[in-house]
């Protein structure tokens with residue numbers, strides 16, 4: 001098996017501005033302005049072709065941020081991402097134009113991906129058939145339910161045949177029959193040696209369809225490895241967290257916030273971001 005995706009020390013930092021003027025100050029002051037918030041800190045892992053990787057973690061752990069970074073929708077603040085192939089993201093709201101019809105959205109997305117008119121015409125029936133949204137295909141997407149949007153997004157993304165598929169919660173809004181159809185398609189992708197990242201709050205789905213799991217906790221990798229090893233550790237963590245008293249949970253969350261604001265940063269994290277030299281690493285660091 002060859003390597004498909006490699007992330008090295010990927011960090012995503014946001015600024016927490018209180019007022020719009022704070023943003024201006026951040027741009028003009030030599031050392032910036034505003035509190036830092038680390039959505040991701042030093043994420044390193046690699047995926048092989050044919051891997052189906054479940055990304056798990058509690059709310060706010062960084063799952064969507066990492067899926068947006070792998071799919072190229074947002075840049076990291078620092079660190080590197082090597083992607084061997086075309087990546088397509090499917091998420092509940094991603095990439096559909098609400099004013100256009102389903103059919104027009106298919107055309108637009110395919111054109112943006114460099115498909116020719118004839119290729120789009122050839123693909124169109126397959127995509128429409130997979131989406132199973134009937135006459136709504138000619139209605140504007142703003143009239144779709146969230147399940148219908150997810151069906152259309154899924155149908156487009158799987159039929160354009162990407163090398164790397166990132167599915168962010170898109171199955172959570174579909175019904176069981178459609179979810180099964182998507183999971184079957186994911187299995188056929190796996191057989192073709194494609195890589196799939198699967199983000200879901202359903203541990204059942206993760207156990208059923210993924211061989212590996214990436215557990216994110218407070219923007220960091222807590223564990224990465226076989227599902228059979230990582231998922232029980234995560235479940236234990238959730239169980240222990242739920243057993244904590246109100247005060248213990250408060251202290252835990254305070255510590256997390258402190259860490260994510262960069263106050264508990266180590267020399268290694270600073271070094272990876274170039275901070276030890278007292279300078280930022282260019283525009284992506286904003």
Ligand SMILES: Nc1ncnc2c1ncn2[C@@H]1O[C@H](COP(=O)(O)OP(=O)(O)OP(=O)(O)O)[C@@H](O)[C@H]1O
Nearest residue numbers: 014015037039057058059060061062063064065066
């Ligand atoms: N544009 C932004 N500006 C500031 N903070 C952000 C921004 N986008 C995300 N965050 C923060 O980064 C953290 C990670 O968010 P992310 O959406 O990746 O989490 P998640 O694991 O997908 O959560 P959930 O399970 O709730 O969907 C959160 O604390 C979120 O508030």
